[in-house]
Amino acid sequence: MRLRSITKRMFVLGLLTVLGTTGATSVATAEPQRPAADVDAAGLPRGGWEPIGPNSVGGLLAASPAGLAMMQPSPPALWLSGDRGASWSARRGLPADTAIQGFFADPVNPDRMLAVGNKPAGFQGEWRGLLLSTIDRGRTWETLREWYPDGAFGMATDPAGRVVVVQNLDSLSVSIDGGVHWNDVPRTWPREGIAAPVGALKLTLVGDDAYFTTVYPEYALWVVRGVSGKERRAELVYRTNGEVGQVASDGKLLAVTVGPELHGSADGGETWTVLRHEPGGRPLREPRFVGGRLYVSTYDDIDVSVDGGRTWTRKPVPAPGEGVSDLIDLPAAPGKAATTLISSLYRGVYADAGKSGYRQIGVPGESIRDLVTTGNLLREHVVAAGVQEIYNTPLPRGKVSAADRVWQSHPTDRLHEDARLSVSPGRPDVVWQVTRNGFALDVLRSGDGGRTWQFAAKAKEGIPRAIFAHPADPDRLLVSAFTPSGYVLYRSDDAGKTWEKLATDSGFIAFAGDPWNRNRVWGGDSRGLSRSDDGGKTWTHVSSEPVRSISVSRWGGGRVLAGGAGILLSEDDGRTFRRVRTGENPLGISRILPHPFDFRVWFASDSTGGGVLRSTDFGRSWSPVPGALPDTRVLSMAISADGRYLFAGTAQSGAYRLNLY
Numbered sequence: 001m002r003l004r005s006i007t008k009r010m011f012v013l014g015l016l017t018v019l020g021t022t023g024a025t026s027v028a029t030a031e032p033q034r035p036a037a038d039v040d041a042a043g044l045p046r047g048g049w050e051p052i053g054p055n056s057v058g059g060l061l062a063a064s065p066a067g068l069a070m071m072q073p074s075p076p077a078l079w080l081s082g083d084r085g086a087s088w089s090a091r092r093g094l095p096a097d098t099a100i101q102g103f104f105a106d107p108v109n110p111d112r113m114l115a116v117g118n119k120p121a122g123f124q125g126e127w128r129g130l131l132l133s134t135i136d137r138g139r140t141w142e143t144l145r146e147w148y149p150d151g152a153f154g155m156a157t158d159p160a161g162r163v164v165v166v167q168n169l170d171s172l173s174v175s176i177d178g179g180v181h182w183n184d185v186p187r188t189w190p191r192e193g194i195a196a197p198v199g200a201l202k203l204t205l206v207g208d209d210a211y212f213t214t215v216y217p218e219y220a221l222w223v224v225r226g227v228s229g230k231e232r233r234a235e236l237v238y239r240t241n242g243e244v245g246q247v248a249s250d251g252k253l254l255a256v257t258v259g260p261e262l263h264g265s266a267d268g269g270e271t272w273t274v275l276r277h278e279p280g281g282r283p284l285r286e287p288r289f290v291g292g293r294l295y296v297s298t299y300d301d302i303d304v305s306v307d308g309g310r311t312w313t314r315k316p317v318p319a320p321g322e323g324v325s326d327l328i329d330l331p332a333a334p335g336k337a338a339t340t341l342i343s344s345l346y347r348g349v350y351a352d353a354g355k356s357g358y359r360q361i362g363v364p365g366e367s368i369r370d371l372v373t374t375g376n377l378l379r380e381h382v383v384a385a386g387v388q389e390i391y392n393t394p395l396p397r398g399k400v401s402a403a404d405r406v407w408q409s410h411p412t413d414r415l416h417e418d419a420r421l422s423v424s425p426g427r428p429d430v431v432w433q434v435t436r437n438g439f440a441l442d443v444l445r446s447g448d449g450g451r452t453w454q455f456a457a458k459a460k461e462g463i464p465r466a467i468f469a470h471p472a473d474p475d476r477l478l479v480s481a482f483t484p485s486g487y488v489l490y491r492s493d494d495a496g497k498t499w500e501k502l503a504t505d506s507g508f509i510a511f512a513g514d515p516w517n518r519n520r521v522w523g524g525d526s527r528g529l530s531r532s533d534d535g536g537k538t539w540t541h542v543s544s545e546p547v548r549s550i551s552v553s554r555w556g557g558g559r560v561l562a563g564g565a566g567i568l569l570s571e572d573d574g575r576t577f578r579r580v581r582t583g584e585n586p587l588g589i590s591r592i593l594p595h596p597f598d599f600r601v602w603f604a605s606d607s608t609g610g611g612v613l614r615s616t617d618f619g620r621s622w623s624p625v626p627g628a629l630p631d632t633r634v635l636s637m638a639i640s641a642d643g644r645y646l647f648a649g650t651a652q653s654g655a656y657r658l659n660l661y
């Protein structure tokens with residue numbers, strides 16, 4: 001009885017508080033507020049939006065007198081920190097469709113940086129490469145040179161960044177004035193077909209010589225001698241029985257990976273010895289010289305040598321199965337010791353704390369494609385779907401600390417690629433997930449807030465588009481997918497134990513259900529809005545407006561809202577709709593949510609940069625929620641069971657929390 005009375009009291013207090021404050025806080029400007037160009041993504045943004053994580057993204061690292069810089073490769077974003085990774089700000093002026101494959105930050109002038117980017121272009125085997133430069137610490141970028149159709153697959157510089165070498169398909173491009181003027185060394189090394197040297201550590205500059213590894217049909221080490229002079233010449237340096245993969249040098253020792261071995265040369269490639277043989281026979285990768293130490297790794301372990309490869313010690317990588325994407329030393333500062341930072345592209349940035357292990361300081365650059373809350377008022381979790389991962393955390397209440405921004409992930413589990421989530425209000429402690437498995441899909445279930453997952457269906461045909469747990473019957477599940485023969489709909493009426501395959505002409509990306517009728521389902525896609533009155537077996541086309549999100553009032557009254565290029569509202573159970581907000585992008589409104597207690601209040605998220613919208617009159621009119629988000633492209637949204645916290649998942653800045661009362 002005590003538990004029931006506490007829960008009831010929380011419900012009443014929450015309802016009274018929302019009803020008492022909603023009207024006072026509904027005033028906002030008529031247009032979405034744009035964020036400042038440079039926003040601290042780990043502090044408290046204006047208007048009350050607070051970052052909550054997951055700090056889960058890594059990239060290419062650099063340190064300068066101004067602090068840390070990290071280049072997120074794709075979509076590209078520059079992240080800056082002046083407090084050794086405790087907080088970060090994002091700058092996004094780079095070409096959105098380009099993957100960054102090389103990054104340099106001037107060690108003397110922190111405002112100057114270079115980045116090499118690349119993207120497929122034209123016919124197969126054609127690439128468009130860019131060398132980008134900034135002299136204002138990433139606020140603006142200038143294209144110094146383009147390479148088409150040979151692309152740009154890597155960059156090496158001298159310590160000052162005056163000599164710049166860029167690796168292309170059929171040449172090596174050299175600049176001796178920081179990228180203003182160029183000379184190309186035509187290819188005399190073997191290359192076949194469309195083989196491209198995609199991958200890091202394929203190029204390094206040693207004095208005035210540029211060493212690089214070649215690809216199919218000859219995996220070998222070559223060098224262009226005298227890159228800053230007029231007599232440049234290419235020579236084969238090293239070919240062995242295995243495949244030469246990556247190369248690194250500290251100016252004295254050359255090191256190359258050859259399958260499970262690391263080979264070294266102290267005489268410019270004249271003679272070679274085996275520096276390291278991986279005990280388990282796994283391929284070695286990412287050779288790096290940092291602070292006088294030589295590193296090489298597998299996807300699970302890091303080997304380090306302080307004596308040029310004669311002896312080695314081993315420790316696990318920060319994120320098992322993910323390996324290392326970059327590694328640098330962060331110099332000592334007043335009151336702070338020098339620290340080695342290790343980046344894992346899909347897991348974040350970690351500080352090596354020695355015997356204490358690793359401390360994650362990662363960057364909040366994850367794209368939160370889906371977001372749900374699960375559990376009850378006393379034990380609630382937030383579960384998020386990123387690009388290739390599922391994250392979960394206890395629902396953050398009160399002040400958010402740095403530790404709260406590190407969410408649990410599943411690095412040794414599987415790729416949770418293109419995952420979608422659903423929670424039925426009828427069973428709020430269970431989260432359902434559909435995720436891509438190659439050209440098939442898997443359905444998974446979690447009953448503990450996303451900490452562990454079990455299969456409910458394995459390897460069903462099709463690429464997943466959406467999953468839905470019905471509010472009136474939590475045992476009824478719908479999964480939409482695209483197969484080579486067209487769209488399909490899978491339905492289960494026993495919580496995933498058995499499945500029925502239903503034919504459909506629609507590739508639904510959004511579902512909603514009548515809270516009081518298990519057979520009433522709404523579905524939306526680019527073709528419009530449809531309704532089923534038999535649990536998804538047959539469908540009636542209701543509207544031709546593209547739909548990305550749907551919500552049905554749990555309070556009755558026949559209210560149905562559909563979001564796409566704006567918002568449509570029905571107040572007669574879907575018989576007629578009228579437009580209550582305009583928009584141009586058919587995928588603009590990514591999510592529509594009702595407040596759990598105040599039936600007047602609804603929220604909508606805009607993936608095209610409109611942030612979060614709110615209605616306080618049953619969905620009839622909308623205005624932006626006051627306060628700026630660092631990234632106003634909101635892909636997903638969730639609300640806590642007590643209605644106190646609203647969560648927004650952004651396109652490339654993680655998740656944020658807003659206190660509603």
